[in-house]
Amino acid sequence: MVYEFVPLLAAAAGALLVLRPQSAVAAVREGVAEPDPAAGPAGGAPAAAQSPLSVDAQQLLDTSPDACVVISQEATVVWFNRAAREQMGAVRIGSPMAFARRVPELVRAIDKVRATGRPERARWSEKVPTRRWYEATVSPLTLSPPFAEPFPAMVVYIHDLSDQQRLERMREDFVANASHELRTPLASLTGMIETLQGPAREDAKTRDQFLGLMREQADRMKRLTDSLLSLSRIELRAHVHPTDVVDCAETVRSAVEMSRNVADEADVRLELALADETLPVHGDPDELLQVMNNLIENAVKYGGDGGRILVSARRDETMSGPVVALAVQDFGKGIPPEHVPRLTERFYRVDIEESRARRGTGLGLAIVKHIVNRHRGRLTVRSTIGTGSTFTVRLPLVTEEA
Template identity: 50%
Template sequence: MTQPPSPIEEPAEDRQAASPLTRLGEARWILLFAFAAAAGAVIVHEVPLTTALLAMAVIVVVACFVPRKTSSRRVKLNAQREIRRMWPGTGMKVTVDALPTPCFVADGRGITRYVNKQALSIYEGVKPGDPLSFSLRAPSLLEAFDRVCTTGEAEKISWIEKVPTETWYEAHISPIYMPGSAGQEKMPSLPDFILVVIQDLTENRRLERMRTDFVANASHELRTPLASLTGFIETLQGPARNDPEARDRFLSIMLDQAGRMRRLIDDILSLSRIELKAHVRPANAVDLSEIVRHTTDALSPLASDMGVEIRLQLPDTPVRIRGDRDELIQVTENLIENALKYGHDGKFVDVGLERPQAPQDALTWQLSVRDYGEGIPREHLPRLTERFYRVDVESSRAMKGTGLGLAIVKHILTRHRGRLEVESEPGQGATFKVSLPAMENVEGLPEKISA
């Protein structure tokens, strides 16, 4: 395969194409000067004519057969070399644009030469010709950039930005030497270009932290009932061995603790299953109105035991959405059950299904569950869907809650492209609103509604 000519060398085909006559024409001024000098030597200094002609012949032979560069060609080649060093070529631009992460191409002085589309969408106002520090202000990144310019060795660094939110970034900084440059020949020289590739690691770090917190919290939640079971078993084997009254009381408590462990394990497994298929959108068409009515009927015994009346407001026609029936039942059941447990003092729980009034939500259905209990303090609202988060720990455990119910609701709604909103004022109860896309807002849905 033929190699391209070096930007600082005369192409071989140009040297071969230069004929003796062409070279003689390029050296015409030198030959005229030599002829004048020879004539002057013959006339003034009385040099023999034969000697002068011999010298002229030698000069003509040298001009005809010795290759040389013209000044115009040197200027052209030098200009081409400078252009290559000053600005990235089309091939480099196309390659950088194809990368899925933000990329900056800068020269050895730190001047931005090119940015790809991803970088333009994230870093507003960045443009070629500005210093790289105008766009990337992380001190550790700029220090690494200077080191790469000095040493010519690639580097990878990570840093955290606290404003406006905590985010993690990683940057790969690599030098680029163009063919024929000094850096490619292992000579000390500034790189022709520096490629800076930035990756956002925020989501991965948050997932890692979430998993770590989840394991720690799950271990803590399981440890308490397990310790209770162990203590009561040791008591029944020892001091309470022959005490029927204590045995019956302890066995009842042990049953409650075992039930608490079972509910916690069930919720953990349920959350894991939902996370496994979080990226797969449901394909079945379901009737949300029927799901709400079915769930309300199933919870009516619990409402009766607590002295609470569930008031339904559902449309007469089916509410068709795309979703997983079992998961939507789980969402509805969690919300209504929470309203019954924590808002039973209000004696009523309102469950409604309607179209939102806002124009931007016209293609959605909204399920609302309102209780008339004590309400939720405003500072707790943003954290309600966190795993194992409880507004009142003792009250939650007394109601046999695991702290995972609303986290499960959030993950199910994420899979269904829905959202959860909470409105509450202390002493005025709480309202949980679930918005889900209507069937006419989804293309390619099956017509059959699953039962």
Template identity: 50%
Template sequence: MPTSPDLQDAQITLPGPWTRIVDGRWTLVCAAVMAALAVLVFNVPWGVALVSFLILALVTASVPARARSRRLQAVKQREMRRMWPGTGMKVTVDALSSPCFVADGKGVTRYVNKAALDYYGQVRPGDPLSFALRAPSLLEAFDRVSASGKAERISWGEKVPSEAWFEAHIAPVYMPGGSGTAEAGGVPDFILVVVYDQSEQRRLERMRSDFIANASHELRTPLASLSGFIETLQGPAKNDADARDRFLGIMHEQASRMRRLIDDILSLSRIEMKANVKPSDSVDLAEIVRHSADALAPLGRELDVEIETRLPELAATVRGDRDELIQVTENLIENAMKYGGSGKRVEVSVARSSGNGSAGWCLCVRDFGEGIAAEHLPRLTERFYRVDVASSRTLKGTGLGLAIVKHILTRHRARLEIVSKPGEGAAFSVHFPA
């Protein structure tokens, strides 16, 4: 650790020879008197007395008093402890996974842990804390802690270079033998600043809030329709057979929409519950595609869309959950038939993944319809995001299909790639690792 100018000013040096002679002046005076008495009373040669006095003076100037040396050394060590944290504090701070700064009461950085260096870049001991932490609210809280000796916890947000949220815990540290104590107050020897990144937590909270709001909105519409038609059937249309049949058909459609939405929400919740559990079973992608194509063949005939498959002769084996991968395949094929049905065909292929080398497999679902504009591609897997709300509801979409696909593929450590141009259709490719 380099020595800063502050530390150099604070260091205490031991007394010089002249200072030691001044401090031992009474001893030397007594020695001079004893030498004079020895010459006058006991007839000791004056040369012997003078040499003995000079030897005593030399010893006094060369050797400091042991008690004084210990006292000065203790003062020196205490001053150094107040200026720079000791090894124990450094080891403790380095063990923290969050960025941590150790500063003195003036806001000068005395030590930073590795997490702080990784996040904030080069932070040098001796620089002001404001060089790394520029949030005004944090610096104001630091000054309050330095003045009052009471710990504080604050939160703040940043907009540049991207939106982020942080929380900091600022606590005073009183060293043994320092100028103050936690009970009596006083100026802290050090102030500990621990910074926690709350961005991901805030993002999840916002996503959860948006999801609840969107789900409530999606359920409110069919519920309002059902309530309105029930009131009409109980009132004005009570004896109208034609109206009753027409309204019951609409009510059945709205109830089916609610059922599909609730099924997708429950499915998404189940997937999220085991998001960190990697599948261990081996499944054949080609067999899954055949199963999905057969299951969706009636829908293809209804929409006048043909499903074409291109599958390898050998088994395309990947690690995965069979039911979830069937859900992924059916969602992608069904979306291609509904929203790209104007091309009259959907092509489903399984081949070696060029992106992951020869070990991986790629499932590709391609339609030849109208395509998707570039500005919509990054948001297609968001919950309840729709390119065209009206057509999605007409085609009985819930807005959760691709969100379910994304969560399933995240659990399988697979990657979804979407390529589309208006007028040229869209291709949804799933790259599975080895």
């Protein structure tokens, strides 16, 4: 739907493309770079005086949310809009388009347009730093008046399909996971309802017992649905790094206070160890609070037999720079080593029966992993049988230099 707009925008841009002096056109044809567009106005687009395009053309193309790059017949960059600078960063006037976007599918589309003069499309995905999907439309463009000799060029629009693809995958994953995990409680509910409608219709004792079980199954489905929706929302924003500054010391303190009732009910003592300093990170306060709540809840459920849980936050130094280390340590029975690498998989459980008995959904650590990844952090797990487990989240510390 987005690309129904592209031909119209390209045509309008073509009507407004007024070339600068002939020397500027020659420089582009010969691959000679004009002054660095980085010195242009704020936002990253080239200044009007440094471009062979008119001011009107630049303003029109700058309104596009998609990356737009005008290239010569030799596939060197003539001009690019602000979205292109934000998306590609390395694009420069006079440099080959392949330097800015090293994508074989896009190069092939440009070559086809050069050979046939007809528009082409290309789709591809990139895995680094996060998985993203793109679609490009390459269209021929002729820059002619006020010069007698036409200047053949091409316009490349690159549309980011990542949000669209993530929405589709989120829908598919939700349907698959929900149908699988909800099948058991739904079957239980159906069986109990049929029993109450039939043989146990007049049995008050059985009715009360089944109603309690039905309430438990309904609560289980609600927890599963809430966790799946939470995980889907986090995955949808996985490529958007938070920019707010959050004090992790306050986040950890709040998480411990919120979890005290759960710990008290399980007869587990929560201990808090905080550094006497602020621990700022770039983050989403609600998501970081959810990380700590999930880790503490897991520790209470599966490591609470040790009688106490230690929650700590401190500054740490790593090879990549200073970080904030948030740790939740239990003193329970520990986790067998063969299970540790799979703990963050969706619905993975070390002991299925124990997890269900303790009302676990199998999604808590998957949610933690995705939130930590979005915050450019790292989750590590250390566990020793008979001694307990420690879950540690490391997030980049915000320093004064940053």
